[in-house]
Amino acid sequence: MHLEYLLSSCPFILKVFLILCCLFLCVLPLGLYFKNTSKAVNYWIFFGTGPSLLWNSKRLSEWFAEVFISLGKGSFYIDGPMFSKLRYLVTCHPQNIEYILKTNFNNFPKGESFREAFDILGDGIFNVDSDRWRMQRKMAHAEFASREFKTLVSNTSHKVVQEQLVPLLAHVAEQGSSIDLQDICSRFAFDFNISVILGRHENYLSIELPSNELAAAADDAQEALLYRQIRPTFFWKLLRMCGIGEERKLKKAHKKVHHILEDYISHTREDLLAGIKTYGLLSTYIRALEDKTSILFSLPKKDTFLRDEMLNFLIAGRDTISSGLSWFFWLVSKTPAVETKILEELIFLSSSKDREDETGSSIRNWPWIFGAEDLKGLVYLHAALCESLRLYPPLPFNRKSVVKKDQLPDGSTVAPGIEILLSFYSVGRMPWVWGEDCLEFKPERWIAENGKLITEPVDKFFPFNIGPRTCVGKDISFTLMKSVVAAVLFNFHVEVVKGHHVCPKPFINLHMTNGLKVNIKKRTI
Numbered sequence: 001m002h003l004e005y006l007l008s009s010c011p012f013i014l015k016v017f018l019i020l021c022c023l024f025l026c027v028l029p030l031g032l033y034f035k036n037t038s039k040a041v042n043y044w045i046f047f048g049t050g051p052s053l054l055w056n057s058k059r060l061s062e063w064f065a066e067v068f069i070s071l072g073k074g075s076f077y078i079d080g081p082m083f084s085k086l087r088y089l090v091t092c093h094p095q096n097i098e099y100i101l102k103t104n105f106n107n108f109p110k111g112e113s114f115r116e117a118f119d120i121l122g123d124g125i126f127n128v129d130s131d132r133w134r135m136q137r138k139m140a141h142a143e144f145a146s147r148e149f150k151t152l153v154s155n156t157s158h159k160v161v162q163e164q165l166v167p168l169l170a171h172v173a174e175q176g177s178s179i180d181l182q183d184i185c186s187r188f189a190f191d192f193n194i195s196v197i198l199g200r201h202e203n204y205l206s207i208e209l210p211s212n213e214l215a216a217a218a219d220d221a222q223e224a225l226l227y228r229q230i231r232p233t234f235f236w237k238l239l240r241m242c243g244i245g246e247e248r249k250l251k252k253a254h255k256k257v258h259h260i261l262e263d264y265i266s267h268t269r270e271d272l273l274a275g276i277k278t279y280g281l282l283s284t285y286i287r288a289l290e291d292k293t294s295i296l297f298s299l300p301k302k303d304t305f306l307r308d309e310m311l312n313f314l315i316a317g318r319d320t321i322s323s324g325l326s327w328f329f330w331l332v333s334k335t336p337a338v339e340t341k342i343l344e345e346l347i348f349l350s351s352s353k354d355r356e357d358e359t360g361s362s363i364r365n366w367p368w369i370f371g372a373e374d375l376k377g378l379v380y381l382h383a384a385l386c387e388s389l390r391l392y393p394p395l396p397f398n399r400k401s402v403v404k405k406d407q408l409p410d411g412s413t414v415a416p417g418i419e420i421l422l423s424f425y426s427v428g429r430m431p432w433v434w435g436e437d438c439l440e441f442k443p444e445r446w447i448a449e450n451g452k453l454i455t456e457p458v459d460k461f462f463p464f465n466i467g468p469r470t471c472v473g474k475d476i477s478f479t480l481m482k483s484v485v486a487a488v489l490f491n492f493h494v495e496v497v498k499g500h501h502v503c504p505k506p507f508i509n510l511h512m513t514n515g516l517k518v519n520i521k522k523r524t525i
């Protein structure tokens with residue numbers, strides 16, 4: 001009755017309704033055809049995998065792992081709405097990953113859509129392919145592997161731990177208040193990176209927990225970049241064109257980051273000209289760009305390159321380290337047996353360095369800070385860090401494009417236009433890859449019967465990537481994380497605040513949505 005009234009009183013609405021019905025009936029066969037030809041999971045007629053993708057956009061890592069488990073296989077396709085070009089192959093199949101990252105590396109560059117989505121990275125190492133990437137990689141690899149840089153890393157991590165991290169935690173312990181350990185790890189990684197990359201000292205990790213323009217702008221940019229990953233390209237491009245929403249925030253952050261880095265570059269140049277002693281990657285790169293024998297000498301737009309490359313190093317080193325440490329502390333706090341074993345190893349190491357008083361009893365100063373070199377040989381600590389990275393890889397995905405049509409080892413086919421998402425997060429959670437106990441935090445799986453570390457299983461452990469684009473910061477990451485973990489666990493009890501809910505924040509870096517609220521107490525051993 002109501003509908004009749006509505007239709008008779010609004011003939012225009014009726015007409016629109018009838019036209020829409022006709023359109024729907026005409027397009028329906030096409031929609032059904034797309035549905036039948038698509039191999040995508042959770043395919044909705046007309047909308048592709050879009051609705052499931054949107055529904056799970058805040059928990060993509062976990063959703064992917066669930067889909068792999070429910071399908072019982074290591075790859076699936078995602079299709080965008082009908083007529084859209086959006087198509088992904090998501091895989092956690094170790095042989096596929098090895099094939100893409102190593103065996104047929106040249107067929108799977110980052111590609112133009114990655115470059116477009118991550119335009120803030122400019123021509124930095126993360127964002128380039130082919131010969132340009134090879135040149136930047138050669139330079140970065142040589143620098144990261146140099147003795148000077150490794151010494152700078154060891155000294156700087158010791159200094160930041162001793163002079164900033166431990167005094168701050170001692171202060172929190174004294175106050176008896178709780179603190180967000182994820183924030184502390186992020187501040188630690190920021191100060192460390194600013195020091196070894198830009199050669200400057202920042203005090204972002206200090207009792208006052210100050211704000212920092214560069215750190216805040218980098219956070220804003222990351223947040224906004226996340227939206228670009230989960231929204232259709234046309235949508236974020238439209239927002240960018242109109243200068244609204246997340247895109248507006250990104251533009252502001254982009255400008256700020258560039259401005260601050262350009263300042264750092266000009267100050268370092270001035271210091272070099274004035275003959276002031278400098279350290280860090282920035283000054284090494286400035287010198288290399290002016291050195292006729294260097295591979296970087298022929299590069300055009302030298303300052304733009306410097307800015308982009310330093311930004312890439314900063315982003316590469318900060319969020320990965322802070323994520324790796326935060327998940328590690330959380331896992332250890334939930335697994336007291338692991339904490340006990342780490343402490344036993346540290347006590348053994350420290351007892352070889354104890355001083356003795358006049359009665360012959362050993363004296364151990366508080367706080368006790370271990371040297372980075374001493375920590376290198378610790379088997380259990382290394383195993384626990386690998387185990388934590390297996391379950392919570394700081395970069396949960398890697399994204400690749402396709403140059404030529406190819407078939408992956410598990411039979412999945414990929415062709416130009418499709419994007420591949422390598423789900424490192426899921427690899428660690430597949431029983432058919434890591435065994436039925438794959439969800440358990442078990443450092444023992446990394447230790448052989450003779451007590452030695454099992455050589456890293458390169459065929460199923462990907463947190464640092466594998467192949468030609470393996471992380472150049474892998475060694476320094478272990479140095480850094482061991483220094484922090486040893487100092488924190490040896491000198492403090494870390495206890496997650498009761499009722500604090502920990503869950504992964506979506507995409508790019510695997511942070512915790514609500515941080516990691518902990519209580520800190522002084523520990524004397």
Ligand code: HEM
Nearest residue numbers: 125316317320321324394395463464465469471472473477
């Ligand atoms: C736990 C810590 C870390 C993890 C898990 C990690 C992981 C990764 C991964 C997965 C990639 C490949 C990314 C891609 O291809 O898109 C990568 C690349 C890279 N990482 Fe790390 N990273 C860590 C720490 C660091 C640190 C501390 C630095 C240096 C300050 C660093 C520097 C780099 C660079 C420069 C690349 C680019 C390599 C290339 O494209 O050739 N990383 N890292």
